[in-house]
Amino acid sequence: MVPCQTHVLLKWQEHFNSSWAAEDSVQTARRHGASALYSKLLHNKEVVTLAQPVQELVGPRLPDFECESSASEEKEEYLSSLLHSQRWLAHRMLTQTSYTLGLHQRLVVLQRIYYALHSKYHDKFRVQLPSQSTDSGAECGQLELASEPCLPVGASKVKSGTDVLIEMGVRTGLSLLFSLLQQNWRYAASVHPESVLCNDVLATASSVLASLPPLSLANENKIPSVGLDCLAQVAEFLKKTSVSSGTGGADPTGRRLALELLLGLAMQRGSLKFLLEWVEVALAASMSSCTSTLSSSSTLSSQQSAGVGFEVIHQTLFQMRQYSGFRGDSVNTQVLKKDADGLCRLSQAALCLFEEICNLASYCLCSCSTDAASPGTESDTVMVYVWGSNSSHQLAEGTLEKILLPKLTQGFSDAQ
Secondary structure, eight states: OOOOOSOEEEOOOGGGHHHHHTSOGGGGGSHHHHHHHHHHHHHTTSEEEOOOOOGGGSOOOOOSSOOSOOOHHHHHHHHHHHHHHHHHHHHHHHTTSHHHHHHHHHHHHHHHHHHHHHHHHOGGGOOOOOOEEEOTTTTTTOOOOOSOOOOOTTOOOOOOHHHHHHHHHHHHHHHHHHHHHHHHHHHHHHTOTTOOHHHHHHHHHHHHHHTSOTTTTOOGGGSOHHHHHHHHHHHHHHHHHHHOOSTTSOOHHHHHHHHHHHHHHHHHHTOHHHHHHHHHHHHHHHHHHHHHHHHOSOHHHHHHHTEEEHHHHHHHHHHHHHHTTOOSOOOOSOOOOOOTTSEEEHHHHHHHHHHHHHHHHHHHHHHTTSSOOSTTSTTOOOOEEEEEEOTTSTTOSTTOSEEEEEEEESSOTTOO
């Protein structure tokens, strides 16, 4: 057995997390396995043994000669000090038994494996913690776990002053930006129709978003909480801009650019939820445009407001087929049609996108049995394909954070 003391200082090294995450925690069930893993911690200087305090074992200072008379309070104090020293001596001897040392090694090794797994797969919830010393002299060899404090369900982590300042700056900046955009739309509608600067802002944002690699915003574990909050605020503003019309709202070009930017965000986030939200917003904007058509004398202008770029929708559908591994001709019953301005109707774009989602889901469900024989034969097989975000190792496919194309996996051999 490796010599061990239960009074130690834990100093986890981040570059050892990957090796500890691959360790089998079942080894700690055996004393020899726990001792071997603990010796690894000692070798890596992640556990530093500390000298145990001896002041508790000194005992009371008794007088060198017998006094003529001693107060009862003084005798009780001497007796209490002697008992306290005996208690600490007994406790010190118990912590040196083989059972206590083995239990200490198991707890420290399990704590190290947990920290490595937590750091590797749950970076979003991890907090950088200082090294802590574990002293078993407190009560019966218990360890103070060097991990983040357990919070009650529904409780949030206390934010630092820097985080609060950053969040305040981002929130106020977004609020100011949204107010300026709305004010510019109102100013352009009433005074100078040609000075619509906010449309240039939305167009620039769309071009920047289109230049990013696919699924750049899919891994939410890598996005700080302030970033996720910004995405939610921007998406909410774009939804309101896309649907609102009339006095004080965005012009037709602004509503179109807001819809295109919202669709680009949904594609980069790579979630079915955001695509379906866009379909809902597009249908609501189409209905709002139809209502404006009935109450407006300018039918042509109202029809233009219910459009979205043909190339944007066409490119979105192409990317969905490409990254889902779809092969073959499209079987969509809805066909995109563009007008003289290169736009297509919102209702048609929403139906095409929704139909494409349904077709891809059906294709992915049926693709695993394409090469299978008829049911009941010996060659009848089931194949499972996985793709999407693998940030928390949920796809069980190595260390890749995201898988763009469907990949055959061997982890579901008994799937039905």
